[in-house]
Amino acid sequence: MTVRTRLLQQVFRSLRQATSRVESVSKAALEHPTVTLVACAPQQSKRMPWSCLGYGFAAASLVTVASPLEASCSPAVAAPQTAGVDLSNAGMTAGKAKLQVIFVLGGPGSGKGTQCAKLVQEFGLLHLSAGDLLRAHMKSGTPDGNMVAEMIKQGQIVPSRVTISLLEEAMLKGGKQQVLIDGFPRNEENRAAFEAQTGIEPEFVLFFNCPEAVMEKRLLGRQEGRTDDNIETIRKRFKVFMESSMPIINFYDAKGRVRKIDADRDPEDVYADVRPLVEALQSFAV
Ligand SMILES: Nc1ncnc2c1ncn2[C@@H]1O[C@H](COP(=O)(O)OP(=O)(O)O)[C@@H](O)[C@H]1O
Numbered sequence: 535m536t537v538r539t540r541l542l543q544q545v546f547r548s549l550r551q552a553t554s555r556v557e558s559v560s561k562a563a564l565e566h567p568t569v570t571l572v573a574c575a576p577q578q579s580k581r582m583p584w585s586c587l588g589y590g591f592a593a594a595s596l597v598t599v600a601s602p603l604e605a606s607c608s609p610a611v612a613a614p615q616t617a618g619v620d621l622s623n624a625g626m627t628a629g630k631a632k633l634q635v636i637f638v639l640g641g642p643g644s645g646k647g648t649q650c651a652k653l654v655q656e657f658g659l660l661h662l663s664a665g666d667l668l669r670a671h672m673k674s675g676t677p678d679g680n681m682v683a684e685m686i687k688q689g690q691i692v693p694s695r696v697t698i699s700l701l702e703e704a705m706l707k708g709g710k711q712q713v714l715i716d717g718f719p720r721n722e723e724n725r726a727a728f729e730a731q732t733g734i735e736p737e738f739v740l741f742f743n744c745p746e747a748v749m750e751k752r753l754l755g756r757q758e759g760r761t762d763d764n765i766e767t768i769r770k771r772f773k774v775f776m777e778s779s780m781p782i783i784n785f786y787d788a789k790g791r792v793r794k795i796d797a798d799r800d801p802e803d804v805y806a807d808v809r810p811l812v813e814a815l816q817s818f819a820v
Pocket residue numbers: 640641642643644645646647648649752753755756757797798799800801802804
């Protein structure tokens with residue numbers, strides 16, 4: 535038998551195994567209709583059952599489908615080998631690793647995106663910028679997309695339903711155990727809805743503390759063509775940050791979960807304080 539034939543046989547064997555795993559997920563899911571799982575179109579789901587997302591990863595990683603894959607599943611069903619990450623924060627599940635989420639908060643222009651990029655480069659975590667997800671969504675041309683465009687232009691906070699649905703979808707697609715959620719939650723509605731809907735609580739909150747004058751200067755120099763980086767909207771965003779987002783930071787601070795970073799320094803100096811916090815978390819990753 536030639537090497538080529540042997541390789542082809544291996545490929546076919548893997549494909550057969552993959553297909554049977556997907557079939558067993560679907561079959562098990564249909565037999566246990568206790569919760570709804572929407573693996574490929576979570577924006578259509580009312581509530582994402584994170585305890586079931588292990589199955590979602592298995593299905594999503596094995597099948598590339600344009601249409602929504604909808605199924606029902608019970609957490610009691612044995613998970614297939616490929617379901618490596620349990621997105622439930624309810625606790626560790628045998629054989630599966632717990633999702634670890636870090637909220638990255640700070641005023642507009644405090645350097646959240648810049649520091650997240652460095653963390654991704656060094657540690658390979660999944661970086662989800664709520665603002666980037668919303669900006670992509672606004673290009674969809676849907677009524678929701680248009681509403682998002684208008685709210686961003688006005689510096690207002692988009693309703694949780696839209697943002698959480700985008701975050702859920704991205705977490706599912708990303709399929710990583712450690713996730714940086716950048717720029718979310720921005721108010722109490724965001725925080726409470728995210729926790730209620732996903733059951734996820736952050737490991738900690740990275741808070742980039744920066745004077746407004748410094749942030750203003752950075753934003754005016756950002757040059758990314760954003761509709762909200764103009765002085766009028768920047769001032770509105772500062773006000774929204776102080777009134778709506780600071781209470782969230784205070785909420786987590788009272789729980790001892792905030793890691794406050796002085797962000798008014800060179801990016802490298804800021805990163806020198808940020809990296810050990812995330813590095814420490816790496817040692818808990820399974
Ligand atoms: N520590 C820093 N010092 C100077 N400029 C910075 C620093 N961090 C980020 N910037 C710049 O400031 C602007 C805003 O940074 P960004 O990371 O996009 O902030 P945020 O995500 O908090 O809005 C960008 O143009 C970025 O290059």
